[in-house]
Amino acid sequence: MATTEVTATISDAEWRVMRVVWTLKQADSRTIIALLEKQHDWKAPTIKTLIGRLVKKGALATTKQGRQFIYTPQIQEQAAMDAALLGELNQMCAMHRGTALTHVVDQLELSHADVQTLITHLEQQLATAPASVPCDCLPDDCEGSCEA
Amino acid sequence: MATTEVTATISDAEWRVMRVVWTLKQADSRTIIALLEKQHDWKAPTIKTLIGRLVKKGALATTKQGRQFIYTPQIQEQAAMDAALLGELNQMCAMHRGTALTHVVDQLELSHADVQTLITHLEQQLATAPASVPCDCLPDDCEGSCEA
């Protein structure tokens, strides 16, 4: 099956490559390399390696076009972002996620529309939000307050 | 200097160890190992290795207590969470961060108080929020719409 494989694990450096391909929708290696050489001080072979790994991982597809390849993203940017973020949060203490989000929101510059959307979604959650979310760092439930 | 070293890079597996020590405030290896063996199917030596790496990285401090060590976190949990999350977001396209946050918020269970706090902070941002946040995936500014 695997209708939508969001599974591919993309490393930090590879993420940079994906970002330009996502933005361009599709690109040949010459273009990718030119753009990334400007952003980082990466050598061309470094970028080639990253592209190759992304193809092997299934994150980029290739279409032979004459002598070269055209690379196309095989995973959606937004889906990858959502998954990465959620994965990160889910490995942290549940009790502190809310505070982390608040701190992060304070540090980010979000558009007016995004802030508005967030508020709307949060207000909808208010009704059903639990009074508290317990710490889930220990196997049994010490409620985050069992002293050693 | 280095008054507050939030720099230490903590891997996924190491994060699990930190979570129990953060929650217990301090612990000896016996306790850490007992708890983690219950959560994962890790062998004791695996956990010992992780503890050792965290000590080397400066994320845990040791206090000799008789034959054993007492391990104490050297970085704050909330600060580490904030930094990890912000770091993750900052390596993603600025234009899509807001949407990612919305999606993530929809998937998380946050406490009533946390949701309320988030709303408050977001409402404060509304006033100064820019109309839009441009894509920053390309070196020059193609506004996320330059076709290949």
Place this chain on the structure above:
DNA sequence: CTTTACTGACTACAAGTGTAATCTTAATTT
């Protein structure tokens, strides 16, 4: 005092990652 058991140290090892050089083949230029 000797044996046992547990703690921490050392060693191991494959996979992933960041970074890059070199090689090969095919195309472009002279």
Place this chain on the structure above:
DNA sequence: AAATTAAGATTACACTTGTAGTCAGTAAAG
């Protein structure tokens, strides 16, 4: 046709990470 260039493939290599075995020393038990 020969020489140069460029694209992708192959190879390299150190460091991190996940996972774990083994060893050594000291304290506890007999």
